[in-house]
Amino acid sequence: MTNEELLEIVEKEAENTAKFRHRLGVCTGTGCMSSRSAAIVTELQAEVKKRGLENEIQVKKVGCMGLCAAGPIISVQPENIFYRDMTPEEAVSVIDSLDSEPLHEKMIDISEPFFYRQEKYALENAGVVDPERIEDYIAAGGYAALIRAITEMTPLDVIQEIIASGLRGRGGAGYPTGLKWSTVAKIESDLKYIVCNADEGDPGAFMDRSVLESDPHRVLEGMAIAAFAVGASQGYIYVRAEYPLAIKRMKAAIKQAEKMGLLGQDICGTPFNFKVDVRLGAGAFVCGEETALLNSIEGNRGMPRLRPPYPAEAGLFQKPTLVNNVETFANISGIIGDGGKWFARIGTAKSKGTKVFALTGKIKNTGLIEVPMGITLREIVYDIGGGIPNGRKFKAIQTGGPSGGCIPAEHLDTPVDYESLKALGSMMGSGGMIVIDDTSNMIDMARFFMEFSMEESCGKCAPCRVGTVQLYNLLGKFQQGEATEADLATLEELCDLVRNTSLCGLGQAAPNPIVSTLRYFRNEYLEKMKPSAAAAKEEAR
Amino acid sequence: MKKNKKLRLATIWLDGCSGCHMSFLDIDERLLLLAEKVDIVFSPLVDVKVFPEDVDITLVEGALGTEEDLHKLMKIRPRTKILVAFGDCAITANIPSMRNPFGVEDTLNYIYLEMGADRPQIPTQGVPPLLPRAQPLHNYVKVDVFIPGCPPSADTIFFALNELIEGRTPQLSQMTRFGA
Amino acid sequence: MSGNTTIKTFVIDGNPVSATESETILDVARQNGVNIPTLCNMSGLTSTGQCRLCMVEIAGSNRLTPSCVTKPEEGMEVVTESPRLLKYRQMILELLFSERNHICAVCVTNGNCELQSMAQRLEVDHVRYEYLHPKFKVDGSHPKFEVDHNRCILCGRCVRVCDEIEGAHTRDLRNRGIQTLVITDFDGPWGESKSCTSCGKCVHVCPTGALAEKGKSVAEMAKRRQFLPYLVMRRKGASK
Incomplete structure (x- = not known):
């Protein structure tokens, strides 16, 4: 082609x-x-x-x-x-x-803000092209960036554009994409891999699924450009098996691209080879953690590895591996097509471009949105989201899923960027955004997420495996109104332990829903404490 | 603590095998030394029926297995200055806790109905109901000193009591452990 | 040793020490008589850093580092004991005790158990977390050995020794979280395992009474581990 x-x-x-x-x-x-x-x-x-x-x-x-x-x-x-x-x-x-x-x-x-306040970039083609026809994607300008990259640019040029764009990992941690690419590019190896992390597992999150279902070729194109830039010849898309439609469309897209010579051997008549295969995850949240994901692709139990070595050095089958998230790859063709600088015009000083969020919970306009970085949470909730239904009051918004935290009303004017959300004790995360109204109790919410983390803990390290269960049980005592002062102290102490001693990101971030609700809604915990028992125990001392 | 006045010592036996009390008796002739410093005001070893007020040190053997155990412990705690979890059962619920994974009903059915007694029946008269789970003391009250061991050795017990009598917190980690 | 070996010098608890390229902080600490607590590590088996007891502090960083899998860097200052480390280690140990049914008094390894002696060493005299008291089975189908999951701390030593030393890979894990279970083959009875060579290595590397020889009564099961350094030494010799 x-x-x-x-x-x-x-x-x-x-x-x-x-x-x-x-x-x-x-x-x-x-x-x-x-x-x-x-x-x-x-x-x-x-x-x-x-x-x-x-x-x-x-x-x-x-x-x-x-x-x-x-x-x-x-x-x-x-x-x-x-x-x-x-x-x-x-x-x-x-x-x-x-x-x-x-x-x-x-x-x-x-004419509602839901439409005009959004900035479609990764989702540019979503709802426009037929995801099952490569021609439709090409008609919308697809694969031009790939052809341009491999015929007119050097791998270094491509990496420079990505660096210039200021793009950061959309999986949640926000690691600079260009830096990651250049690291993998610099390591010499006979074989390198590109892995697309599509193991979206946060409750209430469906960004990646939507991108894969709506515009699979865009992700493939991003992966191919990445492969060219870092010198990889094999790619894997690791999708959870619970996304059958995304899998079906992705597999079809790979076939179509291979037929047109956009994937495979000697792409566009150049010596560049790149093959992509789909690998299915069995629905373990921890497999979204990149090293556990690599273990799973290798056919092993999905348990995280120790880092270092990082996947960039020794990843899949111990070869240098670039792992990026679906949305990150979906941003690539645009950056190469329009230039990194053009991309960087959107967003804040440190967080460039747009971010896709799955807006759910107690909000009028439930759905998938893409907004420029730096937009405030208030704009997302009240303009794009249309506010809280049934005349209820906004209470908090949970970002980052079970690894993130809640943000209360007084911080609604915070701009959405990696650093600001982190400073509030939450995180950007992969894009789950759950709106909570005043009918919900924050202990219930924290316990819901703790139950999730507890059930999804892989069982490898003791602090996460047992700590999350103890935290879950302690929250149960609060729910029952049976918690004491000592329980509150134990709760905070355990959060600190699990955060500081767990082996991987899942465990380290698991206490966040408790820590952030304690930070902003401590009263709800205090109100739930057992007055009689506290007093009785005091007396008994 | 005042040296000139004898301290008031109590011991009690909840859900345990009395092995810790046996070990206590095993301090042998040193009991006489102890008797110079403390009065035993309540114990299975002495004939007092009511747990007195103002006890300085109480050794509690056994886990909380029944409602009666819990009732006793709640009564003891406010009347005792230093409450000692005496032995593994009091600290970890130990042997009594081996029923916990199975639940009260299954345990009783198995022991009283399925084990082949002549007239299988679950006793209900004159016995306190079991707690859903056997539990350590510190799940319910503040415990001041823990003496692990199953049972703690006589030397450990004697050392721990002497330290307490002298007003010190006994450092026992070199002397005893869980299951010792 | 060849002439081009790189030696790094660094500091453990204020004392200068040296390490080769391949040695971890834990290795060097052991050589220098510093006994960093660990329950999953065993010299001769791959280190996995999963029990989190061997975490140490490194000057200039707030993050704790598992010493069993971390190679020292030149000039690094390692602290192996501090109030913070002690607190975390005690808590992890308490979590382990609360997880399954560790009843020392009736255990075959009473007096020979690493979990028990670690509690003594770290002065854990009670467990502040509620005991979970799960219901796990005992597999006594093997003629010589038995496994009691109630006493397992999921350190993974048995899985590794079987895979790395015996080469049988009879053991692996199933389920996740606290339901995680060490299994034999595809979770069948041990006695019916086709891959198990009945060598007993797993039994003897097990830190607790989870794996034991049959017929042993309370406190009778002492572990014999002399085979491991010997086999590792022979293997190293063979690969040279």
Whole structure:
């Protein structure tokens, strides 16, 4: 595949698109699919055929459009109308409305901040392209960056662009991507690996799933560019088996890209070879930890390794390995296409670009959003999220899932960037954002996450394996109103132990939900303490 | 503690085998030395029925196995200056805790009904109900001194008591351990 | 030793010491009579840093470092004992005691147990965390040995010795978190294992009474580990 051939496809696709008077895009992400969007596609296609409009109306499967709360969604182009809560039965009336009045009662108001406050970058194609057709991705400008990188740039150029972009790891820790790439590039080895971490395991998080389902080629392109930059020839996408649709689309995408010569041997007539395979995880949260993930790909029990050595030096099968998250890879083609500087214009001084969040919990607009770094939490909750439903009050927002912490109302004006969130005792995380209203108790929430960490602990090191259970049980005592002063002291002491002595990130971060709720909502713990027992025990002393 | 006045010592036996008390008696003739410094005001070894007020040191043998044990402990604690968890059962619930993984019902059924007694029945009259789990003392009250051992040796007990009588906290880690 | 061996000098607890490229902080500490607590490490087996007892402080860093898997750097100042380290070690030990059913008084290794003696050494005279009292089974199907999971601390020594020294890899782990279980083959009875050579190495590296010879009564099971340094020495000799 050369650039010319690529442009041919673009032209052909454009011609094809131009011949339709109307284009209907139906979301076929997992969320909308579970509300029968696959049947909507079938119904629409049948109806279009019945009316003999195949050459005038296009019915297309697309990825996630973001407003999952309103799904299934149908988009009508070029009118740029979006319909909410569609059913296979109602979908036909969309066709009726095409050359007359739109269905006002079903229209989504796209003048709302949910739409204009977002900045789509990694999700640029989500909801626009058909994730199952490589041509559609190419028509949207896809693979141009890869071809440009391998035919016009040196690996060092590519790395320089990534460094210039200021991109940081979107898996949550925020390690500078360019630095990681240059480390792997510098280490000499006959074999290097690229690993895409798609083992998204946080409760309430579905960013990576959406990216894979909506725009799988974008991730592949990012991986291929990375492989070129660091000198790797084999890539693995480690996806959890609970994401069947993402797996199906990713596997199809790999086949399509191989057929077109965008993956495989001598890509674009250059000596660059790169092959990608999918590896399935069995749903262990700890396998999102990169060294446990590598163990799992190797066929071993998913338990974290000690670092150093870091994967960049001795990763998969002891070879230098670049591990990046799905969203990180999804940002690459844009950076190479538009330049690192262009990317870096968005965001704050230290956190560049955009971030995808899965906005869930007690919020009106549940869904997938992409926002510029530096946006405040208030804007996310009240503008994009539309505020708290049922007239309830905002209480806190949990970022970073079970490894993160909660942020109370008084910090809502904090800008979303790696450092600011960390300073508040939470973290950017991979993008889970759970809004909590005043009906929820923070001890319940902390215990929910502790239960998760406890069940997902791999069992390797004692502080995490047993410490999380003891913490979970102690929180149970608070829930029951049976905790004493001594229990509170033990709780804090154990949090400190687990954080400082656990072997991997899962254990080290596991106490965060307790630590942050103790920091901002200590009263809820104090109120739950057993007054009589505390007094009795005091008396007994 | 005042040297001129004899200290008031109590010992009590909860859910345990009395082995710690036997070991206490094993200090042999040194009991006479002890008797110069303390009065034993309550103990299975003496004939006092009511746990007195103002006890200086109480040695508690045994885990908390029944509601009665717990009741006794709660009574002892406010009446005692220094409460000593005496032996492994008091500290870890030890042997009595071996029923804990199985639960009260299964344990009773197994012991009284399934083990082949002539007239299988679970006793309910005149026996205190079992706690759901046998537990160490410090789960319920503040314990001042721990003397591990199953049982602690006579030397350990004598040393620990002497230290307490002299107003010091006994350092026992070199002398005894869990299961000693 | 060849002439181009690199030697690093660093400091353990204020005393200058030296290390070769391959030695860890723990190795060097042992050579110098500093006995850093550990329950999972065993000379001759791969270090995994999982019991977290051998964590040490390094001057200039707030992070604790597992000494069994960390190679010293030139000039590094290592502290192996401090109030903070003692506190954490005691807590970890208490967590281990609370995890399963460690009842020393009725254990075959009473008096010969590393967990028990570690408690004594670190002055753990009671456990502040509630005992979890899980229900684990005993596998007595092997004619010579038995495994009592109630006494297992998941140090992984048996898994490693079987894999690395005996070469049988009969043992591995299943489940996760506190449900983690050392298993034989695909979790079958030990007595029916096709891969087990009945060599008993796992029994003798086990720090507690989880693995024991059959027929031993309370306090009778002393572990014999002389084989390990001997085999490791022979193997090193063979590879030269």
